[in-house]
Amino acid sequence: MFNILLIAHSMFRWLVLAALCYTLYRSWCRYRTLQPFTKTDNALRHWSATIAHIQLMLGMVLYTQSPMVKYFNSGVGDNAGEPVFFGVIHILLMLLAIVVVTIGSARAKRQPTDSRKFKTIYTFFGIALLVILVAIPWPFSTLAHRPLIRF
Structure with missing residues (x-):
């Protein structure tokens, strides 16, 4: 179960990045040329945020199942490097990003x-x-060293 979640979360990140990049590009171009805000633009706004929220849900489930996060939370040994990254930095920054997307x-x-x-x-x-x-x-x-694509 953990490996499936990890692969899904890793693959879905590319969809999040693509959606945000395309929405940013389209918004910038249409803003500069003073074009009207269409149903397509609204759908892109909505689906980019929805895709980011789905990724957040995958990440939250993965966070609760991760052996590295469990190790970090147990307080055993030297908590440096990857356990700190995944136990604190990654989760807090991603939560911040989703809050910013939602507000925007x-x-x-x-x-x-x-x-x-x-x-x-x-x-x-x-x-x-x-x-x-x-x-x-x-x-x-x-x-943290992770491959660009997990299989």
């Missing part, structure tokens, strides 16, 4: 003008994407 999505929905909707999406989703990129355990990270 809700605020964009309520903006009175199309331009402000695009700017709100671009600002909040951009901040969330930066936080996510910092919190992902990249293969080149000094805190």
Whole structure:
């Protein structure tokens, strides 16, 4: 069960990154050219946030099942490196990113003008994407070494 969750969480991150990047790109382009906020733009806002929330749910279940997090929470031994990354840093930064996405999505929905909707999406989703990129355990990270794709 744990391995399936780990693979799903690892694969789903690419969908989160793709959704956020595409929504950011489209929002920026449409903001610059003063185009109207369409149903497609609203659907992208909504589905990007939904995909991020699904990833959060996968991550929360994975967090409760992770042997590394259980080791970190037990307080046994030297809690440095990967246990600290996954036990504290990763979870807190990802929660922060999802909160920012949620606030940005809700605020964009309520903006009175199309331009402000695009700017709100671009600002909040951009901040969330930066936080996510910092919190992902990249293969080149000094805190946690994970492959780009798990099988």
